[in-house]
Amino acid sequence: MEYTLKKSLGQHFLKDENICRQIVDALKQESFSQLLEVGPGGGALTKYLLQLPAIDFKAVELDDEKVTYLEDTYPTIKGKIIHESILEVNQPFNEQFTVVGNFPYNISSQILFRILEWKKQVPVMIGMFQKEVAERIASKSGNKEYGILSVLVQAFYEVEYLFDVPQQAFNPPPKVMSGVIKLKRREIVSEMKSERAFFVLVKAAFNQRRKMLRNPLKGMFTPEVLQEAIFTKRAEQLTVADFAALTFRMK
Numbered sequence: 708m709e710y711t712l713k714k715s716l717g718q719h720f721l722k723d724e725n726i727c728r729q730i731v732d733a734l735k736q737e738s739f740s741q742l743l744e745v746g747p748g749g750g751a752l753t754k755y756l757l758q759l760p761a762i763d764f765k766a767v768e769l770d771d772e773k774v775t776y777l778e779d780t781y782p783t784i785k786g787k788i789i790h791e792s793i794l795e796v797n798q799p800f801n802e803q804f805t806v807v808g809n810f811p812y813n814i815s816s817q818i819l820f821r822i823l824e825w826k827k828q829v830p831v832m833i834g835m836f837q838k839e840v841a842e843r844i845a846s847k848s849g850n851k852e853y854g855i856l857s858v859l860v861q862a863f864y865e866v867e868y869l870f871d872v873p874q875q876a877f878n879p880p881p882k883v884m885s886g887v888i889k890l891k892r893r894e895i896v897s898e899m900k901s902e903r904a905f906f907v908l909v910k911a912a913f914n915q916r917r918k919m920l921r922n923p924l925k926g927m928f929t930p931e932v933l934q935e936a937i938f939t940k941r942a943e944q945l946t947v948a949d950f951a952a953l954t955f956r957m958k
Contacts, residue, residue: 721751721809721835723876730833731755733869733889734807737831741800743767745793745808745818745834750777750784752809757783763800767793793818798825806832812881815840819860822890826863832890833869841868841886848946855913859906862897862947864890897951904954912942912950920945927957 721727730752734742744766747753756764767789768774777784789796794817806829810818815836822832836844839852844860845868846852860866869887874880899905908927915923921938928938937949945953 720749720878721876722878723872724751726872726876727752727755729870730807730835730887731759733833733887734759734805737805737891739803739805739831741765741802741804743799743804743806745806746811747777747788748773748809750781752807753777753784754781756807757781765789765799767791767796767799769793793821798828800828803828803830805830807834809835812837812840816856819844819856823859823863826892830892832864833887834890835872835885835887837881838871838884838886841888845888848949849944851943853943854916855909858909858913858947858950860890862893862899862905862951864892866890897948899951900954900957904957905951908954908957909942909950912945916942929958932956 734756740761741763742756742759742765744753744756744764747766747768748770753766756762765787766777766784768777769790769792771790774788774790777788789799794814806822808818815834818834822829835841840856843852843854844856845866846854846857848857867889869889872885872887874882874884876885908924911923911927912920918941919939920942921933923942924938925933932938937945937953
């Protein structure tokens with residue numbers, strides 16, 4: 708049975724076995740008993756994941772045709788596919804679970820926000836993104852790639868950029884390079900007034916990233932606090948800890 712690609716779902720299927728094995732090898736560095744694959748597509752990675760011993764495995768796949776294809780090609784996957792969008796699915800396991808996937812590029816940032824919602828249950832995530840998105844997530848303060856995603860993810864996870872994936876590894880080849888990153892949940896998270904305050908502050912700060920912070924943040928702090936030296940910096944100059952500390956000064 709063949710399947711078709713759906714541009715609307717951002718589908719690019721991995722065909723390079725070496726890349727699949729590298730992702731699985733990176734997974735094996737971690738210990739886990741429950742695993743969720745996001746967007747298995749044609750099953751390039753799935754066939755390796757199904758072979759992992761003593762793992763409770765589930766896969767989230769929205770596309771009807773892929774669900775049928777996967778069940779026909781890998782019969783052991785029957786009953787393990789959640790036929791929904793990752794952005795709408797309920798948390799798939801009650802205990803801790805690891806997430807892996809070649810993420811659909813058009814929703815990869817939203818998938819990360821989903822992981823952040825589930826962070827108490829997700830100690831590790833290994834995912835493939837467009838290279839520039841992967842670099843942005845891993846980027847440190849002071850870089851022009853450093854932005855909202857970098858800060859929000861790095862507040863709760865340590866990010867490691869694992870390796871590049873060339874266009875030829877996919878069918879059809881995307882226009883851009885890809886990159887695989889690993890998120891590992893932090894044991895110690897910077898103290899913040901609340902996660903909500905932190906998210907609001909970071910998003911507002913990067914909204915006008917070229918300007919001194921006192922411009923985009925002027926509604927959130929008293930005029931006195933805005934006179935402090937930190938507000939003459941730009942958003943990309945602040946570390947995660949700086950943003951977390953600032954939440955306590957918000958109105």
